[in-house]
Amino acid sequence: MKGSHLKVASCLLLPAIQLVVGISHPSWISLPFFIGSCIGLVDWSLTSNFLGLFRLWKALQFYAGFSIFMIYVHQLPIEFSSMLQWIADFVGLFKICSTSEWTEICSSVSLVLFYIMVCISFITIGLILFKDFS
Numbered sequence: 130m131k132g133s134h135l136k137v138a139s140c141l142l143l144p145a146i147q148l149v150v151g152i153s154h155p156s157w158i159s160l161p162f163f164i165g166s167c168i169g170l171v172d173w174s175l176t177s178n179f180l181g182l183f184r185l186w187k188a189l190q191f192y193a194g195f196s197i198f199m200i201y202v203h204q205l206p207i208e209f210s211s212m213l214q215w216i217a218d219f220v221g222l223f224k225i226c227s228t229s230e231w232t233e234i235c236s237s238v239s240l241v242l243f244y245i246m247v248c249i250s251f252i253t254i255g256l257i258l259f260k261d262f263s
Contacts, residue, residue, distance in 0.1 A: 143250065144169060146243045147189070154236035156221020158196055162243075165189050186247055193244040200237065 144166065151163030165185040172184055203222040223233045 143246050146239050149239040150236060150243050153239060154232040158221040161192055162189060190247045193240060196240060197244060
């Protein structure tokens, strides 16, 4: 019974975390999360089907992994060329340091939390389906 409450809480919390990723630090790199949230909310409002909130999560899972990788590479103590640095600034990559804005920290934490929760939900769904078939 406790596991089912945890799954329901996770399913209700995940769309909110996705929206936080999309709006906490507006940039080109966070735009797909905002668009995914909008699509899910519109689908949910038009169909009254709660599953509309989960739309695009598989694609956003891969994109979140890519975004985390890019933010990590940007943190490395490497001197980037001015062109690469301009591109990183343009798409919204940032370095986390003691002077970082709270929006950047919130965006990073929610991005990692979103990725972990989506991975766990897919693993849980896979285990449930595997258990049903055997």
